[in-house]
Amino acid sequence: MPCSDVTEIIHVELDAEDRLKDYYFSKRSCGQGVGAGNLLMDQLRGWSMDRILACDAEQFLTEFPIEDELMEFLNLKHFFAIQSVLEVLTGKEPGGKNDPCAAAEISYGDDTLIIDGQIEVDLVTEKIKACGSCKSCGKSKKPRIVFN
Numbered sequence: 001m002p003c004s005d006v007t008e009i010i011h012v013e014l015d016a017e018d019r020l021k022d023y024y025f026s027k028r029s030c031g032q033g034v035g036a037g038n039l040l041m042d043q044l045r046g047w048s049m050d051r052i053l054a055c056d057a058e059q060f061l062t063e064f065p066i067e068d069e070l071m072e073f074l075n076l077k078h079f080f081a082i083q084s085v086l087e088v089l090t091g092k093e094p095g096g097k098n099d100p101c102a103a104a105e106i107s108y109g110d111d112t113l114i115i116d117g118q119i120e121v122d123l124v125t126e127k128i129k130a131c132g133s134c135k136s137c138g139k140s141k142k143p144r145i146v147f148n
Contacts, residue, residue, distance in 0.1 A: 007027075007118050007119070007120070008025060008026065008027055008081070008118070008119040009025070009026050009027070009104075009116065009117070009118060009119070010023065010024075010025050010081045010082065010084070010085045010101065010115075010116070010117050010118075010119050011023060011024045011025075011026075011114070011115075011116050012082060012085050012086065012114070012115045012116075013112050013113070013114050013115075014049060014112070014113040014115075015111060015112060015113075016111040016112075017048070018048055018049040018050075018113070019046050019047060019048050019049070020044050020045060020046065020047050020048075020049075020052065020082070021045075021112060022038065022041065022045075023038055023040075023041065023044075023082055024037045024038050025037055025038070025039070025077075025078050025081050025082075025119075039074060039075060039078045040075060040078050040079060040082070043063075043064050044079075044082070049086050049089075049090070052082060052083060052086060053083060053086055053087065053090070053092070055079075057076055057079070057080075060075075060076070060079055061076075080100075081101070081119050084100045084101035084117070084119060085101050085103075085115050085116075085117040085119075086115070087101070088101050088103045088115070088117060089106065089113075089115050095117070098120075099120070100119065100120050101117040101118070101119055101120070102117060102118045102120070103115075103116075103117050104116040104117050104118055
């Protein structure tokens with residue numbers, strides 16, 4: 001039976017130069033990863049916080065093209081979750097309980113800055129829809145598949 005709590009947790013680690021060192025994106029209720037818990041580590045490891053924040057969905061998908069719609073959705077969900085927690089860290093977003101990412105904890109030790117936040121799934125999903133990659137608004141460059 002599916003859990004009714006769809007809140008997700010994002011854990012991001014930055015090195016001393018504010019570059020992505022690691023992250024884990026999981027469901028709050030069971031701790032399972034959203035897709036693979038660190039789906040984008042191979043692509044984003046070493047990216048600066050500024051580079052992550054400056055990259056939009058179109059740039060991301062140009063650099064890392066994905067043919068499968070489900071994988072595209074999961075990749076964007078991870079990417080926007082990472083961006084959301086970094087926006088809270090930098091003060092671009094307030095990080096309150098009604099925001100896409102609510103700040104839970106920020107700590108520093110062993111040259112690693114750790115940021116934990118709770119992600120409001122519906123708000124991140126709306127961001128994916130708004131970027132045009134969901135194909136519902138017609139902004140996607142990919143042809144739509146129509147079933148008769």
